[in-house]
Amino acid sequence: MDVKDCEVLLIIYEEQNLSKAAERLYITQPALTYRIRQLEKQFQLQIVQKEGKNIKFTSEGEHLVEYAKKTLQEEHRFKEFIANLKSEIQGTLRLGVSSHFTQYRLAPILHHFLQQYPKIQVFLNTSPNQEIFQSLQNGTFHVGIVRGTFNWVDQKYLINEEPFYLISNDEIHLEKLPELPRINYRSDTPPMNKFGYKPDTLLMEAIDGWWKDHFEVPPLITMNVNNYETCKQLVQHGLGYSIVPEICLKPQDRFFKYQMLFKNGQPLVRKTWLIYKESALELNLVKEFVQYIKSLNLHLPME
Amino acid sequence: MDVKDCEVLLIIYEEQNLSKAAERLYITQPALTYRIRQLEKQFQLQIVQKEGKNIKFTSEGEHLVEYAKKTLQEEHRFKEFIANLKSEIQGTLRLGVSSHFTQYRLAPILHHFLQQYPKIQVFLNTSPNQEIFQSLQNGTFHVGIVRGTFNWVDQKYLINEEPFYLISNDEIHLEKLPELPRINYRSDTPPMNKFGYKPDTLLMEAIDGWWKDHFEVPPLITMNVNNYETCKQLVQHGLGYSIVPEICLKPQDRFFKYQMLFKNGQPLVRKTWLIYKESALELNLVKEFVQYIKSLNLHLPME
Numbered sequence: 259m260d261v262k263d264c265e266v267l268l269i270i271y272e273e274q275n276l277s278k279a280a281e282r283l284y285i286t287q288p289a290l291t292y293r294i295r296q297l298e299k300q301f302q303l304q305i306v307q308k309e310g311k312n313i314k315f316t317s318e319g320e321h322l323v324e325y326a327k328k329t330l331q332e333e334h335r336f337k338e339f340i341a342n343l344k345s346e347i348q349g350t351l352r353l354g355v356s357s358h359f360t361q362y363r364l365a366p367i368l369h370h371f372l373q374q375y376p377k378i379q380v381f382l383n384t385s386p387n388q389e390i391f392q393s394l395q396n397g398t399f400h401v402g403i404v405r406g407t408f409n410w411v412d413q414k415y416l417i418n419e420e421p422f423y424l425i426s427n428d429e430i431h432l433e434k435l436p437e438l439p440r441i442n443y444r445s446d447t448p449p450m451n452k453f454g455y456k457p458d459t460l461l462m463e464a465i466d467g468w469w470k471d472h473f474e475v476p477p478l479i480t481m482n483v484n485n486y487e488t489c490k491q492l493v494q495h496g497l498g499y500s501i502v503p504e505i506c507l508k509p510q511d512r513f514f515k516y517q518m519l520f521k522n523g524q525p526l527v528r529k530t531w532l533i534y535k536e537s538a539l540e541l542n543l544v545k546e547f548v549q550y551i552k553s554l555n556l557h558l559p560m561e
Numbered sequence: 562m563d564v565k566d567c568e569v570l571l572i573i574y575e576e577q578n579l580s581k582a583a584e585r586l587y588i589t590q591p592a593l594t595y596r597i598r599q600l601e602k603q604f605q606l607q608i609v610q611k612e613g614k615n616i617k618f619t620s621e622g623e624h625l626v627e628y629a630k631k632t633l634q635e636e637h638r639f640k641e642f643i644a645n646l647k648s649e650i651q652g653t654l655r656l657g658v659s660s661h662f663t664q665y666r667l668a669p670i671l672h673h674f675l676q677q678y679p680k681i682q683v684f685l686n687t688s689p690n691q692e693i694f695q696s697l698q699n700g701t702f703h704v705g706i707v708r709g710t711f712n713w714v715d716q717k718y719l720i721n722e723e724p725f726y727l728i729s730n731d732e733i734h735l736e737k738l739p740e741l742p743r744i745n746y747r748s749d750t751p752p753m754n755k756f757g758y759k760p761d762t763l764l765m766e767a768i769d770g771w772w773k774d775h776f777e778v779p780p781l782i783t784m785n786v787n788n789y790e791t792c793k794q795l796v797q798h799g800l801g802y803s804i805v806p807e808i809c810l811k812p813q814d815r816f817f818k819y820q821m822l823f824k825n826g827q828p829l830v831r832k833t834w835l836i837y838k839e840s841a842l843e844l845n846l847v848k849e850f851v852q853y854i855k856s857l858n859l860h861l862p863m864e
Contacts, residue, residue: 281773282779284777284778284779357786357787357788357791360786360788360791360794361786361788361790361791361794364794364795365791365794365795365797365798365800366798368795368798368800369798369799369800372800379742379783380783380784380800381783381784382783382784382785382786383784383785383786384785384786384787384788384791439682466584470584474587475587476585476587480682480683480684480685481683481684481685481686482685482686482687483660483663483664483685483686483687484660484687485660485663485664485687485788487664487790488660488663488664488668488687491663491664491667491668492667492668492671494668495668495669495671495672496672497668497671497672497675497683
C-alpha cells in the first residue's frame with residue numbers, strides 16, 4: 259500500500275462518507291470508488307459496506323486503516339531520519355502549543371527562529387494540554403508548550419512563571435471587592451461534564467483559594483467570558499473587575515492593577531512549560547528549537 | 562422549601578460532593594449535613610447516599626432537585642414580574658452572546674446601555690449557539706446574540722453581516738495561494754467528535770467552497786489556531802496568510818486585505834443575529850435592550 263492509498267483510506271475513515279471524502283481529496287467519487295475496489299482486490303478483503311447515504315468500515319477494513327496509519331508514521335519517521343542525516347537543519351517542526359502562549363508570545367519567537375533556520379517549516383496546532391501530551395507520546399508533535407499544573411514524566415523546562423493581577427478601570431478598595439461585579443474568565447475547553455463544559459478546574463480552584471483567603475462571602479460574578487481579551491474589553495468599559503494572568507497585559511493597558519497575593523505573601527502564578535520526549539532531540543531541528551527557546555530566557559523578569 | 566434550600570440542593574447536585582458543596586456555599590460541612598437532614602425530615606425521604614468520598618442522589622432526591630429548580634425559576638419569574646410592574650426600568654438582564662461578538666463589539670454597547678439604564682444589572686455568558694438556544698427556551702437567558710447559520714423559530718433581528726477577508730503581511734498574487742502556508746482558524750467548540758473537536762462545520766464548508774471555486778488543489782494548511790487574534794499575530798510576523806471575518810480587523814491593522822468573493826461575485830459573509838422569544842418582551846428591560854440594539858443600526862456600513 260503506497261502513501262497515497264494510506265491517506266485516501268484515512269480520509270474515508272474520518273468522513274465515513276464517500277462523496278465528502280472525494281471532495282476533500284480533490285478527486286471524483288467514481289475515481290475514489292475505483293481506488294477502494296483496487297485496494298480490496300489487492301488485499302482480498304472487503305473494506306467498506308454501504309449504510310444508507312454513509313458507509314461503514316468492516317472489521318477487516320478497520321484493520322487496514324490501522325495498518326495505513328502505521329505505514330504513514332513509519333514513512334514520516336524515515337523521511338525525518340533522512341533529512342536529519344544531511345547536515346543542514348531542515349524539515350517540518352511539529353508544535354502543539356497552549357492557545358494563550360500562541361496568542362501572546364509565539365509569533366515573534368517563531369518569526370526569529372525561522373529567520374535563523376529558513377529551511378525549517380513549522381506545523382502548529384493550538385490544543386488543550388491533554389491532546390498535546392497524547393500527540394507528543396505518539397510522535398505527532400515534536401515539542402509542546404503547555405500552561406498550568408500537570409504530570410509529564412519526560413523532559414520539561416520552565417519557560418516562565420507569571421503572576422495574576424486583579425484589574426479594574428477605577429481604583430478599588432480591596433475590602434469592597436465582594437460588592438463589585440466580577441467579569442470571570444471561564445475557559446470552555448472540553449471535555450464537557452454533565453453540567454456543561456468542564457472549566458480549567460485547577461486554575462479556578464487557585465483563584466477561589468485566593469478569594470477564600472481574603473473573604474468570607476462568595477464573589478459577585480456577573481459575567482462569564484471565555485477570553486482574556488474580552489475580560490479586558492469589559493473591564494475597560496467599567497463593567498466590573500477581572501482576574502487575568504500577566505501574559506495578556508500590554509504596556510499600553512491602563513488598568514489599576516493589584517497583584518494577587520495570598521495572606522502568606524505568596525503570589526498566585528501560572529507556569530508555562532516546554533515539554534518533549536528526550537528521544538525527540540535526536541532530530542536536529544527539534545534540538546535547535548529547544549535550545550532556541552531556552553536561550554530566550556523568558557523566565558527572567560521582562561522589561 | 563425556601564430559596565436558600567433550593568440553592569443548597571442544586572449546588573450539592575452539581576458537585577456530587579459534600580465538602581466541595583460546603584466550600585462553594587461558604588458554610589461548614591456539618592452545617593450542610595444538618596441542612597440536608599432537616600430537608601429529609603421535612604419531606605420524609607432520603608436525599609443522598611454516601612458512595613466512597615462522593616455522594617449519590619437517591620431517585621427521590623433527584624425529584625426534589627427537579628422541584629427545587631422549578632421553585633427557583635418561579636421565584637425568579639415572580640421577582641421579574643414585580644420589578645416590571647414598577648415603572649422604572651430595572652432588574653437583571655440575562656444575555657448569552659457569541660464569544661466573537663462579545664470580544665469585538667459588546668463592551669461599548671453594554672457600557673452605553675447601562676449609562677441610560679443605571680438600575681439594570683447585566684448577567685452575561687459567552688456560550689456556543691446551541692447552549693444559547695436552550696437557555697432562551699428555558700428562560701435562563703432573556704436575549705441571545707449568535708453568529709452564523711442556524712434554526713431559530715421565534716424572533717430574530719439581523720444585527721450585521723460582515724465579509725471575510727484574506728489577510729497577508731505581503732502582497733499576494735491570488736493564483737499563487739495554493740503554494741503559500743495558511744494559518745487556519747479552527748474553533749475548538751465542543752462537542753467532540755471521535756477525531757477530536759467538532760469544528761464550526763458550516764463556516765469551514767463555506768471557506769472550503771470558496772477555495773474550490775478558485776483552485777483545484779487543496780490549501781497548504783501549516784497552522785491551526787483557535788483564535789482570530791492569534792491568526793492576526795502570526796500573519797503579522799510573516800508566517801502565512803489567514804482568512805478572517807471583518808469583525809476582528811481594526812483600522813490600525815496593516816494587512817494586505819482581499820475580500821473573499823465567489824466567482825459569481827457573491828461575497829463570503831458571516832451574519833450576526835439578535836434572537837429572543839416574543840414573550841420575553843413582556844419584561845420592560847428586555848424590550849428596552851432589544852430596541853436599543855436595533856437603534857444602533859449595526860447592519861449599516863461602518864465608517
